[in-house]
Amino acid sequence: MTTGIETAIVVEDEPEIAELIRFHLEQMKLRVQIAGSGRRGLVLIKAAPPTVILLDLMLPDLSGLQVCQRVRAATETAATPIIMVTAKGSEADIVAGLEAGADDYVTKPFSPRVLVARVRAALRRVKRESDPGVRADRLSLYDSRLCIDLGRHLVTVDGKPTDLTITEFQLLHYLACRPGFVRTRDQIIAAVHGRNTILSSRTVDVHITAIRRKLGDIGPSIETVRGVGYRFSEVGEREPSFATD
Numbered sequence: 001m002t003t004g005i006e007t008a009i010v011v012e013d014e015p016e017i018a019e020l021i022r023f024h025l026e027q028m029k030l031r032v033q034i035a036g037s038g039r040r041g042l043v044l045i046k047a048a049p050p051t052v053i054l055l056d057l058m059l060p061d062l063s064g065l066q067v068c069q070r071v072r073a074a075t076e077t078a079a080t081p082i083i084m085v086t087a088k089g090s091e092a093d094i095v096a097g098l099e100a101g102a103d104d105y106v107t108k109p110f111s112p113r114v115l116v117a118r119v120r121a122a123l124r125r126v127k128r129e130s131d132p133g134v135r136a137d138r139l140s141l142y143d144s145r146l147c148i149d150l151g152r153h154l155v156t157v158d159g160k161p162t163d164l165t166i167t168e169f170q171l172l173h174y175l176a177c178r179p180g181f182v183r184t185r186d187q188i189i190a191a192v193h194g195r196n197t198i199l200s201s202r203t204v205d206v207h208i209t210a211i212r213r214k215l216g217d218i219g220p221s222i223e224t225v226r227g228v229g230y231r232f233s234e235v236g237e238r239e240p241s242f243a244t245d
């Protein structure tokens, strides 16, 4: 989607929650459709692929995971952002959802601030990826303070080169490609694996610690998402992972 009105499809079987999500998305000027079941959601999504999908995991017919897999499998919606809306604290479900292709999640009962931040991150990503002026081999983040140059294998902070190792570089690039979106440790391992590198969950954590240190005051932009993985946050969108804790 390049121009025109941004749209959202909310797949949620609890009407009060669906209406609450609709309210907040409409405040963001999104046009919203609600589906009360997984099958209905797939019908709506296929009929008019939306800009973003908000997906409950516990649904009456198809599960949210099944919906997620089918949305990803269809060419037209392979890259559509999917934000899961899940019961608080079900980390295993969240990890399964991310690995089924969801981009991010909010936990119920959700904080409107967190919901809006997640949806904004999704819309920014869609804009960035549809902008022909953006160079895929060079990422400029954090008000351009952080630059990741894929071609030159170079990361600079405020113009100064950092001394990231190759694995650290790949890991940072993987997270920073999609700012605001959570990646599980297994996704990170799969992405960085294979270039004479064998990672475990524990070594991912060690590399992240090293990257944070080498990035100086930008280091905290790599957030730990407890029980799930890591997320690279852009300026102004850092939020507690479990806002209601």
Ligand code: CA
Pocket (backbone or CB within 6 Å): 012, 013, 014, 056, 057, 058, 059
């Ligand atoms: Ca539900």
